[in-house]
Amino acid sequence: MGILDGIAGKVKSDLEWKAGQTISDTVAKGASAVTGKGAKAAPSNACPKCKKAIPDPRPKFCPGCGASLMVTCKKCNAEYPTGTNFCTGCGAKL
Numbered sequence: 001m002g003i004l005d006g007i008a009g010k011v012k013s014d015l016e017w018k019a020g021q022t023i024s025d026t027v028a029k030g031a032s033a034v035t036g037k038g039a040k041a042a043p044s045n046a047c048p049k050c051k052k053a054i055p056d057p058r059p060k061f062c063p064g065c066g067a068s069l070m071v072t073c074k075k076c077n078a079e080y081p082t083g084t085n086f087c088t089g090c091g092a093k094l
């Protein structure tokens with residue numbers, strides 16, 4: 001009886017240990033998935049309105065919301081992506 005009790009006790013503790021491992025694995029995976037999502041930064045080449053990534057070559061209008069993605073220089077009519085402050089062709093403020 002003593003030996004059987006010992007084996008039963010060992011099997012039980014093994015199962016509990018495995019169950020604990022599985023649970024901690026799942027928790028670790030879940031935590032990393034959440035951190036990965038939160039750490040993901042918005043792409044720099046994104047629509048200023050809807051934050052959708054803008055494909056290359058940059059279109060004039062956002063494929064997600066249709067917002068204009070280009071600014072035109074009033075002086076020389078050169079076109080620049082939105083967010084550009086000055087025309088590099090004539091120095092005018094955009």
Ligand SMILES: [Zn+2]
Nearest residue numbers: 047050062065
């Ligand atoms: Zn957009």
Ligand SMILES: [Zn+2]
Nearest residue numbers: 073076087090
């Ligand atoms: Zn200009």
